């Protein structure tokens with residue numbers, strides 16, 4: 001494109017009302033900046049990314065290769081191949097003991113769990129609706145709710161309890177317009193895990209108020225006291241529950257783009273109809289890879305255990321390294337692969353929050369990338385991902401402590 005055309009386009013392009021409030025994903029923006037610095041010859045430790053640094057296990061890669069040779073190169077049903085939906089049902093049915101058994105018709109396979117989350121928001125919420133989002137939460141929840149033209153209502157969690165919310169906090173934030181809530185445990189960005197009693201209280205409130213609950217279970221298997229509790233295990237009914245999961249994190253399969261939703265049948269049908277007009281099915285070969293991940297349980301169990309063991313060891317190492325700087329508080333991570341640091345002591349007179357200044361200083365002066373907490377509506381914090389080799393993670397933490405001491409002498 002010539003520079004003249006580009007200028008003209010810039011002049012005439014007025015974003016539609018659909019994306020008026022849309023912000024670039026801050027987590028992706030940080031990784032892009034780190035990559036750009038690397039391309040310019042700097043050595044950068046990237047602790048910004050939210051993806052496992054392991055290869056997809058070999059048995060899954062082999063299954064995908066076999067599937068290609070067997071012809072998995074065509075469209076599939078929009079909602080995904082039946083064996084994969086059956087595999088999702090088999091795993092979920094082992095946990096769910098409420099009314100209305102789960103069937104493959106309640107499952108929609110999508111291009112990553114991100115698409116399932118978006119589709120769920122888009123079919124359940126609309127103008128005039130308020131959606132409660134425990135905060136901090138993953139940056140995309142706020143944007144997805146806004147894209148549905150509903151209002152995201154951040155409910156700030158308790159810093160003395162892992163920045164988690166309670167049922168009482170959600171009740172306080174609710175109005176007659178509240179239509180639902182989004183929950184993520186283990187949580188990105190804090191690594192906090194909701195225990196059974198916390199989840200049961202939230203579920204009881206949602207049931208009493210008739211709210212939809214979207215439970216994002218993507219990190220459930222990456223938890224250090226065993227698989228994290230799920231709303232699915234506790235729910236007596238699935239009438240207003242949508243459970244989202246996928247293979248990206250637990251199986252180190254981010255690039256394959258397979259997620260799914262388990263939803264009440266009419267909701268699943270609406271999500272599938274929406275997807276049929278946007279992306280159609282998730283890639284056929286990826287669905288077969290995910291099928292292997294979900295059905296070859298012994299190999300999958302070994303692979304997950306190996307990765308979780310390593311994340312666990314890094315978590316312990318990071319927490320031990322932070323003992324060097326007692327003025328730097330953090331949420332004790334019980335799952336996922338994130339460490340959430342409170343850098344409010346470095347606050348200057350900037351408006352953007354201490355986290356943004358800290359992250360910029362850490363990247364520019366010390367070559368380590370972390371995500372500013374503004375992305376998660378908590379601007380005095382930063383998120384450090386320990387999904388990177390252990391020596392790099394520890395070096396990143398040392399540099400973060402140095403940066404902290406420079407900004408908060």
Ligand code: PLP
Nearest residue numbers: 050112113114138188246248259
């Ligand atoms: N949910 C949360 C909380 C995440 O952190 C992420 C990815 O970072 C996703 C969902 C998206 O995962 P997927 O790769 O399955 O779309």
